[in-house]
Amino acid sequence: MRLSELSERSGVSAATIKYYLREGLLPAGRRVTATQADYDEEHLRRLRLVRALIQVGRVPVATAREVLAAVDDESLGRTDRLGAALWALPQHTEPDAEDPVVRAAEDVVDALLERLEWHHARETGRLSPVYGSLVGTVATLQRLGFFGDVERLEPYARRMEAVAEVDLDNLERLHDDRERAEVAVTSALVFEPVLRDLRRLAQEELSTRRYGS
Amino acid sequence: MRLSELSERSGVSAATIKYYLREGLLPAGRRVTATQADYDEEHLRRLRLVRALIQVGRVPVATAREVLAAVDDESLGRTDRLGAALWALPQHTEPDAEDPVVRAAEDVVDALLERLEWHHARETGRLSPVYGSLVGTVATLQRLGFFGDVERLEPYARRMEAVAEVDLDNLERLHDDRERAEVAVTSALVFEPVLRDLRRLAQEELSTRRYGS
Numbered sequence: 001m002r003l004s005e006l007s008e009r010s011g012v013s014a015a016t017i018k019y020y021l022r023e024g025l026l027p028a029g030r031r032v033t034a035t036q037a038d039y040d041e042e043h044l045r046r047l048r049l050v051r052a053l054i055q056v057g058r059v060p061v062a063t064a065r066e067v068l069a070a071v072d073d074e075s076l077g078r079t080d081r082l083g084a085a086l087w088a089l090p091q092h093t094e095p096d097a098e099d100p101v102v103r104a105a106e107d108v109v110d111a112l113l114e115r116l117e118w119h120h121a122r123e124t125g126r127l128s129p130v131y132g133s134l135v136g137t138v139a140t141l142q143r144l145g146f147f148g149d150v151e152r153l154e155p156y157a158r159r160m161e162a163v164a165e166v167d168l169d170n171l172e173r174l175h176d177d178r179e180r181a182e183v184a185v186t187s188a189l190v191f192e193p194v195l196r197d198l199r200r201l202a203q204e205e206l207s208t209r210r211y212g213s
Numbered sequence: 214m215r216l217s218e219l220s221e222r223s224g225v226s227a228a229t230i231k232y233y234l235r236e237g238l239l240p241a242g243r244r245v246t247a248t249q250a251d252y253d254e255e256h257l258r259r260l261r262l263v264r265a266l267i268q269v270g271r272v273p274v275a276t277a278r279e280v281l282a283a284v285d286d287e288s289l290g291r292t293d294r295l296g297a298a299l300w301a302l303p304q305h306t307e308p309d310a311e312d313p314v315v316r317a318a319e320d321v322v323d324a325l326l327e328r329l330e331w332h333h334a335r336e337t338g339r340l341s342p343v344y345g346s347l348v349g350t351v352a353t354l355q356r357l358g359f360f361g362d363v364e365r366l367e368p369y370a371r372r373m374e375a376v377a378e379v380d381l382d383n384l385e386r387l388h389d390d391r392e393r394a395e396v397a398v399t400s401a402l403v404f405e406p407v408l409r410d411l412r413r414l415a416q417e418e419l420s421t422r423r424y425g426s
Binding site: 011045048051052056077078079082083086118119120121124128130131133134137138140141143144145146147152153155156157159160161162163164165166167168170183184186187188190191192193194195196197198199200201202203204205206207208209210211212 | 224261264265269290291292295296299331332333334337341343344346347350351353354356357358359360365366368369370372373374375376377378379380381383396397399400401403404405406407408409410411412413414415416417418419420421422423424425
């Protein structure tokens, strides 16, 4: 398809597509004439991912390039490829390892992983930015005096494990590891607000059922 | 307790506490002498909520005041009090009702609520900012071509309903409706990043279990 059709089908303006091409976020099309290039379904898919990164996730261009490099890295096994793509995303909190509250939160997270039998997460824990981010958010809970203990966190973790099962089942229906990595990144960025809203709406529903309106 | 102790126990500086007092976010203490006032456990609890709103949630002061007014409103029933406090929080997306993608997303959300038998959410739907926000996030999914249909959303919604059950069970252990409204607001603000990180860590755990590392 021509650039105009790529723009129409993706809802991304031609000027923005040209910007992504210049920045190397989208691979060049197959040159047809001196002024025209041809784009295929893979360009369309990649364009959606770039848009999710830049427009929805507000990820800086340099970071987006790192994420895409991991998505494209054929040398990685499936877990590492997904992991590298997700780890390249900006993390929300960078806890201060010197802070005693953070060290206490680390103990809580370790005890939680033990109780959940998330042994892989426990072993590779300190390497993963997600582990660091969780320690930071648990430290915030504790500072505010809210539910920052293993007993309160465990039922939430079990339910989020059930959510992650759905995530992985969805990935398994896809055709190749590149597409899996693409969808994992997009789903991390755009699915989180959906889950947040579903939780809040469910709270309203259950509150009305239990207590009336 | 004196202001200095309130500061120490909450981890909030005395200058910030004075600012909250001036802005009417924290009720005045019981005057003891011309220059000293006495604060109690309720001040400490309220201070945690104000901190969650302003420092963690980055909610503007005027909005924080609205949230607190709902939390304090004794005239409301439990559901309405929780609802009013949560609805006063800033919502993330304001969908454009004229956009055909948004209208299609509205149909998807309505069909989803029907299938879930969330009848209360369906009836009061259009009044709730959470409904509007969900329509907006589903419209984003659809624009990006990712899982924006009822079949894909349903298993996530069921799992978030299970999360909301835990939320409400936690609220039920509390002593009064004011405390419930306070905790509901704090948990909406500071618990969402915890759930996000738990989901991502569970993805890593399950991916390693299924595919090795």
